[in-house]
Amino acid sequence: MLWLAYSAGLRVSELLELKPADIDSDRMQIHIRSAKGKKDRFTILSTKVLEMLKLYYKQYRPEVYLFEGVNGGQYSSGSIQQVLKVACKKAEIKKEVSMHTLRHSFATHLLENGTDLRYIQSLLGHSSSKTTEIYTHITTKGMEKIISPLDHLAV
Secondary structure, X not given: OHXXXXXXXXXXXXXXXOOHHHEEOOOOEEEEOOOHHHOOEEEEOOHHHHHHHHHHHHHHOOOXXXXXXXXXXXXXXXXXXXXXXXXXXXXXXXXXXXXXXHHHHHHHHHHHOOOOHHHHHHHHOOOOHHHHOHHHHHOOOOHHHOOOHHHHOOO
16 A cells, blocks of 8 residues: 555545555556546556555455455555554654655656656646645756756857
């Protein structure tokens, strides 16, 4: 669940609402239905996560939701937060981390790797580019490689 949330930039509610049919391994996309603002969108499916999901599916055989609780039904947001807390402790991460941190990390890492802000906006399901632009203030990685347009002119 944590790998999937990070690899696709999912909100916790989107992760918990996923159904097995929402995973499109042919197109390598995840269909997010009725997300924030009751909008549908598609986001990317990591090849590494797809392999994990195949193993998970074989073992647990979810019936309705991709991630179900022990007694069936939808997995709870409290349980996923607890899973994250345990993972952070094992990894000796001292910083305060939430499920939303994974979403922010997804966007920041895409931006640092040169992904156009408009694609990130679409993947995150932001209707306004202003919402996505907050990530431009988070990272300065790669700024040392940017050359002023003036330096390209023969002056």
